[in-house]
Amino acid sequence: MRQVLYLIFGLRQRRMELHSISPLVGALHQMTVISTNEAGKSNASSQPFSFKVDTVGPSAPTIDWVFGYHGARLAKLFADAITDDSKLVIGGKAKADSTLVIFDKGVEMGRV
Structure with a gap:
């Protein structure tokens, strides 16, 4: 080699x-x-x-909850919920100091 x-x-x-x-x-x-x-x-x-040299990726992150407004009421969203809020709050777990990339149907929405 x-x-x-x-x-x-x-x-x-x-x-x-x-x-x-x-x-x-x-x-x-x-x-x-x-x-x-x-x-x-x-x-x-x-x-x-x-x-x-770190050759092992972090464990998979989780999405534990999503909050959004439905009208004037802030509520926790469940799978297949409907909301009129376009600025949701997403919470979950990930390895410390890792970069999270958020996708919607395979399209990158943002990084944190």
Whole structure:
């Protein structure tokens, strides 16, 4: 397997090809780098740069309730309900810090 990394140090960009390295798996990783000159002399390792590769999506969000006005009365809507309110309030559960995309019949209505 071949991966191509682009490294930018200062104003110089270098293209590096890494061979026989498996793809990064979903886990915590800690990268360091050393440089070696033409004489084969290497410097000390850089400070580690830690990051996590997250390969698992969040669990499915839920819609627990929908409120809307029917005339002047705010009411909880149930499946197949009818309302004349075009600005509904939707409540449910989702993984913290995830982005929710709201769809109506497959058409994106908004993001929160």
